[in-house]
Amino acid sequence: MVLAHLAYCSGFNTGALGPQVRSLGLPAVLVFLVVSGFVIAHVVVEKAEPYPVYLVQRFARLFPLFVATCFFGFFTNDLLAISLVAPGFNDSDFAKVVNGVAASNHKYLWSHLFAHxxxxxxxxxNAALPYSEYAFNMPAWSISLEWQFYLVAPLIICIIRNELFILLLAIAVSICEFWSASLVSTVQSGALPLATSYFVVGIVSRLAYPYVQGHN
Incomplete structure:
Protein backbone atom coordinates (compact mmCIF):
# COMPACT_ATOMS: atom_id res chain seq x y z
CA MET A 1 0.00 0.00 0.00
CA VAL A 2 2.77 2.42 0.96
CA LEU A 3 4.78 1.62 -2.17
CA ALA A 4 1.70 2.11 -4.35
CA HIS A 5 0.99 5.47 -2.73
CA LEU A 6 4.59 6.63 -3.12
CA ALA A 7 4.69 5.48 -6.72
CA TYR A 8 1.57 7.47 -7.51
CA CYS A 9 2.56 10.64 -5.66
CA SER A 10 6.01 10.63 -7.22
CA GLY A 11 4.54 10.68 -10.70
CA PHE A 12 5.61 7.12 -11.42
CA ASN A 13 2.60 6.62 -13.63
CA THR A 14 3.99 5.93 -17.07
CA GLY A 15 4.90 2.74 -18.84
CA ALA A 16 3.71 -0.73 -17.93
CA LEU A 17 5.19 -0.98 -14.44
CA GLY A 18 3.67 2.17 -12.93
CA PRO A 19 -0.01 1.15 -13.17
CA GLN A 20 0.86 -2.35 -11.96
CA VAL A 21 2.54 -1.00 -8.83
CA ARG A 22 -0.34 1.36 -8.11
CA SER A 23 -2.92 -1.38 -8.62
CA LEU A 24 -1.44 -3.31 -5.70
CA GLY A 25 -2.61 -0.68 -3.22
CA LEU A 26 -6.22 -1.77 -2.65
CA PRO A 27 -5.58 -5.55 -2.58
CA ALA A 28 -2.76 -4.95 -0.09
CA VAL A 29 -5.13 -3.03 2.19
CA LEU A 30 -7.78 -5.75 2.03
CA VAL A 31 -5.26 -8.48 2.84
CA PHE A 32 -3.98 -6.36 5.71
CA LEU A 33 -7.51 -6.06 7.14
CA VAL A 34 -8.04 -9.82 7.07
CA VAL A 35 -4.64 -10.49 8.66
CA SER A 36 -5.34 -7.84 11.29
CA GLY A 37 -8.63 -9.52 12.17
CA PHE A 38 -6.83 -12.85 12.52
CA VAL A 39 -4.04 -11.44 14.71
CA ILE A 40 -6.29 -9.45 17.03
CA ALA A 41 -8.58 -12.45 17.46
CA HIS A 42 -5.53 -14.50 18.43
CA VAL A 43 -4.46 -11.86 20.97
CA VAL A 44 -7.92 -11.64 22.51
CA VAL A 45 -8.39 -15.41 22.69
CA GLU A 46 -4.93 -16.35 23.94
CA LYS A 47 -4.19 -13.52 26.37
CA ALA A 48 -7.70 -12.82 27.68
CA GLU A 49 -6.57 -9.40 28.93
CA PRO A 50 -8.87 -6.90 30.63
CA TYR A 51 -10.23 -4.47 28.07
CA PRO A 52 -8.32 -1.41 29.41
CA VAL A 53 -5.01 -3.32 29.30
CA TYR A 54 -5.72 -4.59 25.81
CA LEU A 55 -6.61 -1.09 24.62
CA VAL A 56 -3.55 0.59 26.15
CA GLN A 57 -1.25 -1.95 24.51
CA ARG A 58 -2.87 -1.51 21.11
CA PHE A 59 -2.72 2.28 21.49
CA ALA A 60 0.96 2.16 22.43
CA ARG A 61 1.74 0.16 19.30
CA LEU A 62 0.08 2.63 16.95
CA PHE A 63 0.32 6.09 18.43
CA PRO A 64 4.07 6.94 18.64
CA LEU A 65 4.88 6.25 14.99
CA PHE A 66 1.53 7.68 13.93
CA VAL A 67 2.32 11.00 15.64
CA ALA A 68 5.80 11.12 14.10
CA THR A 69 4.51 10.56 10.56
CA CYS A 70 1.75 13.13 11.01
CA PHE A 71 4.25 15.69 12.27
CA PHE A 72 6.48 15.31 9.23
CA GLY A 73 3.48 14.96 6.95
CA PHE A 74 2.14 18.35 8.00
CA PHE A 75 5.32 20.04 6.82
CA THR A 76 5.69 18.02 3.62
CA ASN A 77 2.11 18.03 2.38
CA ASP A 78 2.46 21.52 0.96
CA LEU A 79 5.55 20.37 -0.94
CA LEU A 80 3.59 17.44 -2.34
CA ALA A 81 0.85 19.79 -3.51
CA ILE A 82 3.44 21.93 -5.29
CA SER A 83 5.13 18.93 -6.90
CA LEU A 84 1.89 17.67 -8.41
CA VAL A 85 1.56 20.74 -10.63
CA ALA A 86 4.82 19.82 -12.35
CA PRO A 87 4.63 18.76 -16.01
CA GLY A 88 4.05 15.05 -16.47
CA PHE A 89 1.57 14.50 -13.65
CA ASN A 90 -1.78 14.27 -15.38
CA ASP A 91 -4.21 13.36 -12.60
CA SER A 92 -5.91 16.66 -11.87
CA ASP A 93 -8.43 15.04 -9.51
CA PHE A 94 -5.73 13.70 -7.23
CA ALA A 95 -3.86 17.00 -7.35
CA LYS A 96 -7.10 18.73 -6.33
CA VAL A 97 -7.45 16.42 -3.32
CA VAL A 98 -3.86 17.02 -2.24
CA ASN A 99 -4.32 20.78 -2.50
CA GLY A 100 -7.56 20.50 -0.55
CA VAL A 101 -5.79 18.52 2.17
CA ALA A 102 -2.99 21.09 2.38
CA ALA A 103 -5.49 23.94 2.69
CA SER A 104 -7.56 22.08 5.28
CA ASN A 105 -4.46 21.33 7.35
CA HIS A 106 -3.95 25.04 7.90
CA LYS A 107 -7.55 26.22 8.04
CA TYR A 108 -8.76 23.58 10.50
CA LEU A 109 -5.47 22.89 12.26
CA TRP A 110 -6.79 22.54 15.81
CA SER A 111 -9.76 20.44 14.77
CA HIS A 112 -7.47 18.09 12.86
CA LEU A 113 -5.10 17.91 15.82
CA PHE A 114 -7.90 16.86 18.15
CA ALA A 115 -9.25 14.31 15.66
CA HIS A 116 -5.80 12.81 15.12
CA ASN A 126 -15.83 15.45 5.12
CA ALA A 127 -18.95 17.47 5.81
CA ALA A 128 -18.01 17.76 9.48
CA LEU A 129 -14.27 18.28 8.93
CA PRO A 130 -12.96 18.57 5.36
CA TYR A 131 -10.35 15.96 4.44
CA SER A 132 -10.19 14.67 8.00
CA GLU A 133 -9.09 11.17 6.98
CA TYR A 134 -6.24 12.51 4.82
CA ALA A 135 -5.04 15.42 6.95
CA PHE A 136 -1.35 15.59 7.93
CA ASN A 137 -0.51 12.14 6.56
CA MET A 138 -2.70 10.91 3.72
CA PRO A 139 -2.14 7.13 4.09
CA ALA A 140 -2.84 7.37 7.84
CA TRP A 141 -6.56 6.84 7.23
CA SER A 142 -5.70 3.14 7.51
CA ILE A 143 -4.28 3.70 11.01
CA SER A 144 -7.57 5.26 12.06
CA LEU A 145 -9.43 2.32 10.54
CA GLU A 146 -7.24 -0.10 12.47
CA TRP A 147 -7.82 1.78 15.73
CA GLN A 148 -11.58 1.79 15.21
CA PHE A 149 -11.40 -1.97 14.77
CA TYR A 150 -9.33 -2.37 17.94
CA LEU A 151 -12.01 -0.54 19.91
CA VAL A 152 -14.78 -2.97 18.97
CA ALA A 153 -12.83 -6.17 18.21
CA PRO A 154 -13.32 -7.82 21.64
CA LEU A 155 -17.08 -7.31 21.35
CA ILE A 156 -17.17 -8.74 17.82
CA ILE A 157 -15.12 -11.76 18.92
CA CYS A 158 -17.40 -12.30 21.91
CA ILE A 159 -20.45 -12.26 19.64
CA ILE A 160 -18.91 -14.71 17.18
CA ARG A 161 -17.92 -17.13 19.96
CA ASN A 162 -21.44 -17.08 21.35
CA GLU A 163 -23.66 -18.90 18.89
CA LEU A 164 -26.75 -17.21 20.32
CA PHE A 165 -25.53 -13.87 19.02
CA ILE A 166 -24.07 -14.93 15.68
CA LEU A 167 -27.26 -13.87 13.89
CA LEU A 168 -26.95 -10.43 15.48
CA LEU A 169 -23.44 -10.08 14.08
CA ALA A 170 -24.57 -11.21 10.62
CA ILE A 171 -27.30 -8.58 10.66
CA ALA A 172 -24.86 -5.90 11.82
CA VAL A 173 -22.34 -6.76 9.08
CA SER A 174 -25.11 -6.76 6.48
CA ILE A 175 -26.23 -3.31 7.61
CA CYS A 176 -22.64 -2.06 7.41
CA GLU A 177 -22.25 -3.46 3.92
CA PHE A 178 -25.55 -1.96 2.77
CA TRP A 179 -24.62 1.38 4.30
CA SER A 180 -21.23 1.41 2.61
CA ALA A 181 -22.69 0.35 -0.74
CA SER A 182 -25.43 2.97 -0.71
CA LEU A 183 -23.23 5.79 0.61
CA VAL A 184 -19.96 4.84 -1.06
CA SER A 185 -19.66 8.24 -2.69
CA THR A 186 -20.01 10.10 0.60
CA VAL A 187 -18.46 7.76 3.17
CA GLN A 188 -14.69 7.82 3.36
CA SER A 189 -12.48 4.76 3.21
CA GLY A 190 -11.27 5.29 6.78
CA ALA A 191 -14.69 4.54 8.29
CA LEU A 192 -15.00 1.12 9.94
CA PRO A 193 -18.33 0.04 8.35
CA LEU A 194 -16.63 -0.10 4.96
CA ALA A 195 -14.15 -2.72 6.19
CA THR A 196 -16.13 -4.69 8.77
CA SER A 197 -16.59 -7.80 6.64
CA TYR A 198 -12.84 -8.12 5.98
CA PHE A 199 -11.99 -7.89 9.67
CA VAL A 200 -14.68 -10.47 10.42
CA VAL A 201 -13.20 -12.88 7.86
CA GLY A 202 -9.89 -12.68 9.71
CA ILE A 203 -11.56 -13.19 13.10
CA VAL A 204 -13.57 -16.19 11.93
CA SER A 205 -10.45 -17.70 10.35
CA ARG A 206 -8.64 -17.57 13.70
CA LEU A 207 -11.58 -18.93 15.68
CA ALA A 208 -12.06 -21.75 13.17
CA TYR A 209 -8.37 -22.67 13.08
CA PRO A 210 -8.40 -25.06 16.10
CA TYR A 211 -11.34 -26.98 14.60
CA VAL A 212 -9.68 -27.25 11.21
CA GLN A 213 -6.41 -28.30 12.81
CA GLY A 214 -8.20 -30.93 14.89
CA HIS A 215 -9.59 -32.61 11.78
CA ASN A 216 -6.20 -32.90 10.08
Whole structure:
Protein backbone atom coordinates (compact mmCIF):
# COMPACT_ATOMS: atom_id res chain seq x y z
CA MET A 1 0.00 0.00 0.00
CA VAL A 2 2.77 2.42 0.96
CA LEU A 3 4.78 1.62 -2.17
CA ALA A 4 1.70 2.11 -4.35
CA HIS A 5 0.99 5.47 -2.73
CA LEU A 6 4.59 6.63 -3.12
CA ALA A 7 4.69 5.48 -6.72
CA TYR A 8 1.57 7.47 -7.51
CA CYS A 9 2.56 10.64 -5.66
CA SER A 10 6.01 10.63 -7.22
CA GLY A 11 4.54 10.68 -10.70
CA PHE A 12 5.61 7.12 -11.42
CA ASN A 13 2.60 6.62 -13.63
CA THR A 14 3.99 5.93 -17.07
CA GLY A 15 4.90 2.74 -18.84
CA ALA A 16 3.71 -0.73 -17.93
CA LEU A 17 5.19 -0.98 -14.44
CA GLY A 18 3.67 2.17 -12.93
CA PRO A 19 -0.01 1.15 -13.17
CA GLN A 20 0.86 -2.35 -11.96
CA VAL A 21 2.54 -1.00 -8.83
CA ARG A 22 -0.34 1.36 -8.11
CA SER A 23 -2.92 -1.38 -8.62
CA LEU A 24 -1.44 -3.31 -5.70
CA GLY A 25 -2.61 -0.68 -3.22
CA LEU A 26 -6.22 -1.77 -2.65
CA PRO A 27 -5.58 -5.55 -2.58
CA ALA A 28 -2.76 -4.95 -0.09
CA VAL A 29 -5.13 -3.03 2.19
CA LEU A 30 -7.78 -5.75 2.03
CA VAL A 31 -5.26 -8.48 2.84
CA PHE A 32 -3.98 -6.36 5.71
CA LEU A 33 -7.51 -6.06 7.14
CA VAL A 34 -8.04 -9.82 7.07
CA VAL A 35 -4.64 -10.49 8.66
CA SER A 36 -5.34 -7.84 11.29
CA GLY A 37 -8.63 -9.52 12.17
CA PHE A 38 -6.83 -12.85 12.52
CA VAL A 39 -4.04 -11.44 14.71
CA ILE A 40 -6.29 -9.45 17.03
CA ALA A 41 -8.58 -12.45 17.46
CA HIS A 42 -5.53 -14.50 18.43
CA VAL A 43 -4.46 -11.86 20.97
CA VAL A 44 -7.92 -11.64 22.51
CA VAL A 45 -8.39 -15.41 22.69
CA GLU A 46 -4.93 -16.35 23.94
CA LYS A 47 -4.19 -13.52 26.37
CA ALA A 48 -7.70 -12.82 27.68
CA GLU A 49 -6.57 -9.40 28.93
CA PRO A 50 -8.87 -6.90 30.63
CA TYR A 51 -10.23 -4.47 28.07
CA PRO A 52 -8.32 -1.41 29.41
CA VAL A 53 -5.01 -3.32 29.30
CA TYR A 54 -5.72 -4.59 25.81
CA LEU A 55 -6.61 -1.09 24.62
CA VAL A 56 -3.55 0.59 26.15
CA GLN A 57 -1.25 -1.95 24.51
CA ARG A 58 -2.87 -1.51 21.11
CA PHE A 59 -2.72 2.28 21.49
CA ALA A 60 0.96 2.16 22.43
CA ARG A 61 1.74 0.16 19.30
CA LEU A 62 0.08 2.63 16.95
CA PHE A 63 0.32 6.09 18.43
CA PRO A 64 4.07 6.94 18.64
CA LEU A 65 4.88 6.25 14.99
CA PHE A 66 1.53 7.68 13.93
CA VAL A 67 2.32 11.00 15.64
CA ALA A 68 5.80 11.12 14.10
CA THR A 69 4.51 10.56 10.56
CA CYS A 70 1.75 13.13 11.01
CA PHE A 71 4.25 15.69 12.27
CA PHE A 72 6.48 15.31 9.23
CA GLY A 73 3.48 14.96 6.95
CA PHE A 74 2.14 18.35 8.00
CA PHE A 75 5.32 20.04 6.82
CA THR A 76 5.69 18.02 3.62
CA ASN A 77 2.11 18.03 2.38
CA ASP A 78 2.46 21.52 0.96
CA LEU A 79 5.55 20.37 -0.94
CA LEU A 80 3.59 17.44 -2.34
CA ALA A 81 0.85 19.79 -3.51
CA ILE A 82 3.44 21.93 -5.29
CA SER A 83 5.13 18.93 -6.90
CA LEU A 84 1.89 17.67 -8.41
CA VAL A 85 1.56 20.74 -10.63
CA ALA A 86 4.82 19.82 -12.35
CA PRO A 87 4.63 18.76 -16.01
CA GLY A 88 4.05 15.05 -16.47
CA PHE A 89 1.57 14.50 -13.65
CA ASN A 90 -1.78 14.27 -15.38
CA ASP A 91 -4.21 13.36 -12.60
CA SER A 92 -5.91 16.66 -11.87
CA ASP A 93 -8.43 15.04 -9.51
CA PHE A 94 -5.73 13.70 -7.23
CA ALA A 95 -3.86 17.00 -7.35
CA LYS A 96 -7.10 18.73 -6.33
CA VAL A 97 -7.45 16.42 -3.32
CA VAL A 98 -3.86 17.02 -2.24
CA ASN A 99 -4.32 20.78 -2.50
CA GLY A 100 -7.56 20.50 -0.55
CA VAL A 101 -5.79 18.52 2.17
CA ALA A 102 -2.99 21.09 2.38
CA ALA A 103 -5.49 23.94 2.69
CA SER A 104 -7.56 22.08 5.28
CA ASN A 105 -4.46 21.33 7.35
CA HIS A 106 -3.95 25.04 7.90
CA LYS A 107 -7.55 26.22 8.04
CA TYR A 108 -8.76 23.58 10.50
CA LEU A 109 -5.47 22.89 12.26
CA TRP A 110 -6.79 22.54 15.81
CA SER A 111 -9.76 20.44 14.77
CA HIS A 112 -7.47 18.09 12.86
CA LEU A 113 -5.10 17.91 15.82
CA PHE A 114 -7.90 16.86 18.15
CA ALA A 115 -9.25 14.31 15.66
CA HIS A 116 -5.80 12.81 15.12
CA UNK A 117 -5.01 12.66 18.83
CA UNK A 118 -7.99 10.32 19.16
CA UNK A 119 -6.97 8.46 15.98
CA UNK A 120 -10.62 8.60 14.94
CA UNK A 121 -10.02 11.05 12.11
CA UNK A 122 -10.90 8.42 9.52
CA UNK A 123 -14.42 8.14 10.91
CA UNK A 124 -15.18 11.86 10.63
CA UNK A 125 -17.10 12.84 7.53
CA ASN A 126 -15.83 15.45 5.12
CA ALA A 127 -18.95 17.47 5.81
CA ALA A 128 -18.01 17.76 9.48
CA LEU A 129 -14.27 18.28 8.93
CA PRO A 130 -12.96 18.57 5.36
CA TYR A 131 -10.35 15.96 4.44
CA SER A 132 -10.19 14.67 8.00
CA GLU A 133 -9.09 11.17 6.98
CA TYR A 134 -6.24 12.51 4.82
CA ALA A 135 -5.04 15.42 6.95
CA PHE A 136 -1.35 15.59 7.93
CA ASN A 137 -0.51 12.14 6.56
CA MET A 138 -2.70 10.91 3.72
CA PRO A 139 -2.14 7.13 4.09
CA ALA A 140 -2.84 7.37 7.84
CA TRP A 141 -6.56 6.84 7.23
CA SER A 142 -5.70 3.14 7.51
CA ILE A 143 -4.28 3.70 11.01
CA SER A 144 -7.57 5.26 12.06
CA LEU A 145 -9.43 2.32 10.54
CA GLU A 146 -7.24 -0.10 12.47
CA TRP A 147 -7.82 1.78 15.73
CA GLN A 148 -11.58 1.79 15.21
CA PHE A 149 -11.40 -1.97 14.77
CA TYR A 150 -9.33 -2.37 17.94
CA LEU A 151 -12.01 -0.54 19.91
CA VAL A 152 -14.78 -2.97 18.97
CA ALA A 153 -12.83 -6.17 18.21
CA PRO A 154 -13.32 -7.82 21.64
CA LEU A 155 -17.08 -7.31 21.35
CA ILE A 156 -17.17 -8.74 17.82
CA ILE A 157 -15.12 -11.76 18.92
CA CYS A 158 -17.40 -12.30 21.91
CA ILE A 159 -20.45 -12.26 19.64
CA ILE A 160 -18.91 -14.71 17.18
CA ARG A 161 -17.92 -17.13 19.96
CA ASN A 162 -21.44 -17.08 21.35
CA GLU A 163 -23.66 -18.90 18.89
CA LEU A 164 -26.75 -17.21 20.32
CA PHE A 165 -25.53 -13.87 19.02
CA ILE A 166 -24.07 -14.93 15.68
CA LEU A 167 -27.26 -13.87 13.89
CA LEU A 168 -26.95 -10.43 15.48
CA LEU A 169 -23.44 -10.08 14.08
CA ALA A 170 -24.57 -11.21 10.62
CA ILE A 171 -27.30 -8.58 10.66
CA ALA A 172 -24.86 -5.90 11.82
CA VAL A 173 -22.34 -6.76 9.08
CA SER A 174 -25.11 -6.76 6.48
CA ILE A 175 -26.23 -3.31 7.61
CA CYS A 176 -22.64 -2.06 7.41
CA GLU A 177 -22.25 -3.46 3.92
CA PHE A 178 -25.55 -1.96 2.77
CA TRP A 179 -24.62 1.38 4.30
CA SER A 180 -21.23 1.41 2.61
CA ALA A 181 -22.69 0.35 -0.74
CA SER A 182 -25.43 2.97 -0.71
CA LEU A 183 -23.23 5.79 0.61
CA VAL A 184 -19.96 4.84 -1.06
CA SER A 185 -19.66 8.24 -2.69
CA THR A 186 -20.01 10.10 0.60
CA VAL A 187 -18.46 7.76 3.17
CA GLN A 188 -14.69 7.82 3.36
CA SER A 189 -12.48 4.76 3.21
CA GLY A 190 -11.27 5.29 6.78
CA ALA A 191 -14.69 4.54 8.29
CA LEU A 192 -15.00 1.12 9.94
CA PRO A 193 -18.33 0.04 8.35
CA LEU A 194 -16.63 -0.10 4.96
CA ALA A 195 -14.15 -2.72 6.19
CA THR A 196 -16.13 -4.69 8.77
CA SER A 197 -16.59 -7.80 6.64
CA TYR A 198 -12.84 -8.12 5.98
CA PHE A 199 -11.99 -7.89 9.67
CA VAL A 200 -14.68 -10.47 10.42
CA VAL A 201 -13.20 -12.88 7.86
CA GLY A 202 -9.89 -12.68 9.71
CA ILE A 203 -11.56 -13.19 13.10
CA VAL A 204 -13.57 -16.19 11.93
CA SER A 205 -10.45 -17.70 10.35
CA ARG A 206 -8.64 -17.57 13.70
CA LEU A 207 -11.58 -18.93 15.68
CA ALA A 208 -12.06 -21.75 13.17
CA TYR A 209 -8.37 -22.67 13.08
CA PRO A 210 -8.40 -25.06 16.10
CA TYR A 211 -11.34 -26.98 14.60
CA VAL A 212 -9.68 -27.25 11.21
CA GLN A 213 -6.41 -28.30 12.81
CA GLY A 214 -8.20 -30.93 14.89
CA HIS A 215 -9.59 -32.61 11.78
CA ASN A 216 -6.20 -32.90 10.08
Missing amino acids: LTMLHGAIS
